[in-house]
Amino acid sequence: MANEVLLDGIPDTTPQYNAYAIIPSIDAVQEFEVKTNNMAAEFGRTSGGVINVSMKSGSNAFHGVAYDFLRNDALDSNTWLNNKSGLTMPPLRYNQFGASAGGRIVKDKTFFFSNYEGLRRGTGRTFQFTVPTLEQRRGDFTQTFAQNGRLVEIYDPLTVQPVGTGFQRTAFPGNLIPATRFNTVSKNILPYWTEPTHPGDPVTRINNFIKNSTEKYTVNQINLRIDHSLSDSNRLFGRISGTRAGLRRPWCSTTPPIRPPARSCSPSATSP
DSSP: OOOEEEETTEEOBOTTTOOBSOOOOGGGEEEEEEEOSSOOGGGTTOSSOEEEEEEOOOOSSOEEEEEEEEEEGGGOOOOHHHHHHTOOOOOOEEEEEEEEEEEEEETTTEEEEEEEEEEEEEEEEEEEEOOOOHHHHTTBOTTOBOTTSOBOOOEEEEEEEEETTEEEEEEOGGGBOOGGGSOHHHHHHGGGSOOOSSOOSTTTOOSOEEEEEEEEEEEEEEEEEEEEESSSSOEEEEEEEEEEEEEEOOOOSSSOOSSOOSSOOOOOSSOO
16 A cells, blocks of 8 residues: 555556556556665655556657457356356456557657557356245245254234333244235335245255356556657657546346346355
């Protein structure tokens, strides 16, 4: 958290989180330097190390390059959890591509360098958590047990009575909630609540939902630099860099949402 990153001599870290504002494409980087101690006064605003990155500039000769890095699940193996649950391997698509070009605007005076890089990543995620069993959806809690095998009793909230310095409730007969006691809002929401995909724990029935989904991550970045030589000893440059990134988390339910969810689930291997 105490380190500093400089991009062409300008701080590239956000003040609040000390995170990188721009992570430049490797193809747009000319050189970098890591300073850990005995730094000059110009680097004195941080108590940690300094990473000083310089971006490429153009020259009198025109140069350009295009590239593409592709990876998919053809040579990947399935996860242990998927194999245990009988699930196939989720798809993986990783495509990192871009192009750079540089050259002169005015010979020996003004030069340009430009770079674009895109990233399209689709990563398989395995979600495991707990949902109501089919019996519980009907109000039947006769098979709802704690880890020690003891029945989890469901109490009627309308039977609260003061007893001494506390209160006492009465359990639903047979640990069954009558259908007439179902809340109207709950009954309307229940059809959109996903059902179990497998039995789960043999005693508690927790972790009874597992699903594979794809998480999509997209990045687009541009860099443009203009250099102008004022004299043999003075040079002026300006650079514009921009990055737009987006993460689309998967919808982990087996029931399609009515509208795009405001919050989606996160991968987990245990019960929430």
